[in-house]
Amino acid sequence: MKDCEKYKALIVGLMDNELTPKEIHEVNAHLMRCGQCREEYEQLKETTESLNTMSFNEPQDEVLRKFWKSPYSRWARLSGMLLIAGGWLVLMVYGLIEMIRDNSEPPLPRIGIAAMIIGFFVLLIMVIRERAVTYQSDPYKEIER
Ligand SMILES: [Zn+2]
Secondary structure, three states: OOHHHHHHHHHHHHHOOOOOHHHHHHHHHHHHHOHHHHHHHHHHHHHHHHHHHHHHOHHHHHHHHHHHHOHHHHHHHHHHHHHHHHHHHHHHHHHHHHHHHOOOOOHHHHHHHHHHHHHHHHHHHHHHHHHHHHHHHOOOOHHHO
16 A cells, blocks of 8 residues: 555654644554554554563662672672671770779779670671671662652
């Protein structure tokens, strides 16, 4: 059919929302009559839709997921956490040693402070362990909250 060539351009225009109401009416009328163009229209529609979905939705999620799942970012988070904890540890151990070596203070406050520091360690280790377990079982829980 000769008409079909003309309607092909209109079908593409229909996809891009570039047609006047009159043209839309014409294309629709032709699509009703012509199975070949209707097939082409369906195919084009499918392609356009999957293209839209791919370029506007999926890649962003996919990239984000890959980023959070990537070994690098997990490693970076873990090492950041360990550095902070390690820094605290060094300071605490230093303070503890200084306190034990310093005999000028009466023993009771020193024991109290030492108990507090040890308690802090215990809590810190618990938090780190808990977080490590959370990361292992669900690597991208945090981005979806
Ligand atoms: Zn046709």
